[in-house]
Amino acid sequence: MSRKKLLIIMSIIAAVTLAFGLIVSGISKNRKAANGLDVQSLKEVFVDSLQEKDETAEDIIPSPSLTPAPMTTPAPKETQKPVRTPSPTLDLDSMPTISPVSTAVPSASPTPEAAGKTDNPSGPSITITDVSYPPEKLTINNVADLTGRISCDRGTLSEVIGKIMSGDSVIQKCVYNPNTIGFSLAGTVNADLHFASLEEGSYTYIVTVTATDGSSVSTVDIISFPFKVVSATDIASDKSSEAGSEYIAKKTSDTDNAAICWNYLIDKFNNPYAAAGIMSNIAAESSFNPDAGNSSFLSINSYGICQWSSERKTALKKYADSKGESTSSLNVQLSYMYYELETSYPSLKTYLENATSASDAAVEFCTKYEQSSSTGTRGSAAKTYLDKYAAP
Numbered sequence: 052m053s054r055k056k057l058l059i060i061m062s063i064i065a066a067v068t069l070a071f072g073l074i075v076s077g078i079s080k081n082r083k084a085a086n087g088l089d090v091q092s093l094k095e096v097f098v099d100s101l102q103e104k105d106e107t108a109e110d111i112i113p114s115p116s117l118t119p120a121p122m123t124t125p126a127p128k129e130t131q132k133p134v135r136t137p138s139p140t141l142d143l144d145s146m147p148t149i150s151p152v153s154t155a156v157p158s159a160s161p162t163p164e165a166a167g168k169t170d171n172p173s174g175p176s177i178t179i180t181d182v183s184y185p186p187e188k189l190t191i192n193n194v195a196d197l198t199g200r201i202s203c204d205r206g207t208l209s210e211v212i213g214k215i216m217s218g219d220s221v222i223q224k225c226v227y228n229p230n231t232i233g234f235s236l237a238g239t240v241n242a243d244l245h246f247a248s249l250e251e252g253s254y255t256y257i258v259t260v261t262a263t264d265g266s267s268v269s270t271v272d273i274i275s276f277p278f279k280v281v282s283a284t285d286i287a288s289d290k291s292s293e294a295g296s297e298y299i300a301k302k303t304s305d306t307d308n309a310a311i312c313w314n315y316l317i318d319k320f321n322n323p324y325a326a327a328g329i330m331s332n333i334a335a336e337s338s339f340n341p342d343a344g345n346s347s348f349l350s351i352n353s354y355g356i357c358q359w360s361s362e363r364k365t366a367l368k369k370y371a372d373s374k375g376e377s378t379s380s381l382n383v384q385l386s387y388m389y390y391e392l393e394t395s396y397p398s399l400k401t402y403l404e405n406a407t408s409a410s411d412a413a414v415e416f417c418t419k420y421e422q423s424s425s426t427g428t429r430g431s432a433a434k435t436y437l438d439k440y441a442a443p
Contacts, residue, residue: 171267171268171269171270173267174262174263174264174267174268174269175203175204175205175206175262175263175264175267175269176203176204176205176269177201177202177203177208177260177262177269177271177273178201178202178203178204178273179199179200179201179202179258179273179274180199180200180202180344180352181198181199181200181344181352181353181358182198182199182200182236182274183196183197183198183199183335183423183425183427184197184256184274184276184278184427184428185197185246185256185276185278185427185428186278186425186426186427186428186430186431187277187278187279187427187428187431187432188278188279188281188428188431189246189249189278189279189280189281190280190281190282190283191249191250191251191280191281191282191283192247193246193247194246194247195244195246195256195425195427196241196423196425196427197236197237197240197241197244197256197425198235198236198237198241199235199236199237199258199273199274200233200234200235200236200352201233201234201235201236201258201260201273202232202233202234203232203262203269205264206232206262206263206264206265207229207230207231207232207262207263207264208229208230208231208232208233208234208260208261208262209228209229209230209261209262209263209268210226210227210228210259210260210261211226211227211228211229211234211239211240211258211259211260211261212224212225212226212227212257212258212259212260213225213236213239213240213243213244213257213258214244214256214257214258214259215244215246215249215254215255215256215257216254216255216257217252217253217254217255222249222254223243223244223245225239225240225243225244227239227240234260236258240258244256246280249280250280251279251280251281251282252279252280253277253278253279254277254278254279254280255275255276255277255278256274256275256276256277256278257272257274257275257276258272258273258274259271259272259273260273278428297443298323298324298327298409298437298441298442298443299323299441299442299443300317300320300321300322300323300326300441301317301323301440301441302314302317302318303440307339308339308340308341308381309330309334309339310440311381311382311385312329312330312333312339312356312381312385313326313330313436313440315382315385316329316330316385319389320403320404322403322404322405322406323409323437323440323441324406324407324408324409324411324412324433324437325403325404325406325412326436326440326441327409327412327413327433327434327435327436327437327440327441328403328406328409328410328411328412328413328414328415328416328429328433329403329412329413329416330433330436331409331413331428331429331430331432331433331435331436332357332413332416332417332420332421332429333356333357334432335417335427335428335429335432336356336357336358336421337355337356337357337358339356339381340356341355341356341379341380341381341384342355342379343355343356343358344358354367354378355367355378355379355384356381356384356385356388357384357388357420357421358421363391366387367384367387370383370386370387370390371383371387374386391420392420396419396420399415399416399419399420402415403415403416409433409434409436409437410430410431410433410434411430412433413426413429413430413432413433414426414429414430417429
């Protein structure tokens with residue numbers, strides 16, 4: 052055998068050996084896959100492994116005489132996409148009709164036509180406490196001591212106007228824009244309205260307040276008080292008309308708070324002038340309301356029919372506790388007032404027991420017991436109680 056033929060035979064043997072090794076290696080690496088391969092698939096493996104030698108599978112493995120059944124190649128598996136459930140279509144015609152809920156919507160706050168002429172009930176509530184007025188009859192060249200604490204329940208006080216009117220004419224006016232929830236007339240309106248400069252005549256003292264909470268506005272004349280400026284002669288004639296009548300110390304059958312006060316004072320003093328003088332002070336301080344003072348004994352305000360404050364208010368509480376009664380009891384407060392007159396103001400008590408003028412008794416009680424620098428209308432108002440309860 053020639054050398055050339057020997058090389059060819061050895062090449063063929065090497066090729067077959069290499070092919071067989073590749074088959075065994077492939078089967079061992081993926082036995083599961085090889086189990087499903089047919090002859091055609093093995094041929095493809097051989098082709099891949101022999102391409103480097105530029106040999107074909109036909110050169111190595113001849114095609115079999117039997118044509119194998121075609122292999123069904125499984126369709127590539129599609130990626131499963133999430134199924135979106137379509138929104139159900141609403142059949143509006145088949146739905147029941149739902150009646151709308153009626154919601155009351157407040158109407159817009161009315162705009163005041165003019166300051167002091169409109170009070171908006173849906174707006175902030177405006178109140179005043181601890182108020183005093185000029186005398187109903189103010190002696191010419193005299194001053195008036197004005198007090199009062201204005202507040203609103205929500206929002207702020209945007210404007211406060213103090214005025215002295217004569218008919219429709221504005222004689223004096225002062226304007227403030229506090230923008231706070233509270234405002235004091237002392238040191239403001241009291242300082243800027245000059246009653247001593249007024250001539251004799253009829254006037255009206257007005258305080259107009261506007262409050263806003265951002266969505267509604269309230270405007271109200273919180274004070275509208277008529278008064279007169281008169282001569283000293285007129286004041287003297289009032290006293291003489293009181294002295295010309297003989298008033299009687301008698302009780303009333305009425306049952307309101309004013310009547311209860313009157314009957315208590317007649318029991319204690321047996322003097323209609325003293326009773327009338329004290330009555331005019333109680334009326335000015337509290338309108339006979341024993342719970343006057345923001346309806347709270349614990350507030351910083353004065354309290355009760357005589358508007359006790361500070362240590363005197365504390366003493367009232369101790370006095371009521373000692374009696375086992377409430378501080379808001381009218382009878383307890385009357386009893387405490389008389390107790391103070393006996394223990395702290397004995398000279399005033401003696402004066403009242405011997406009073407012959409209700410107006411003088413009112414002024415004396417105001418300046419000494421109430422310790423007020425302004426008597427207001429208390430002197431002239433005292434005669435009202437004389438006429439009501441003590442007329443012959």
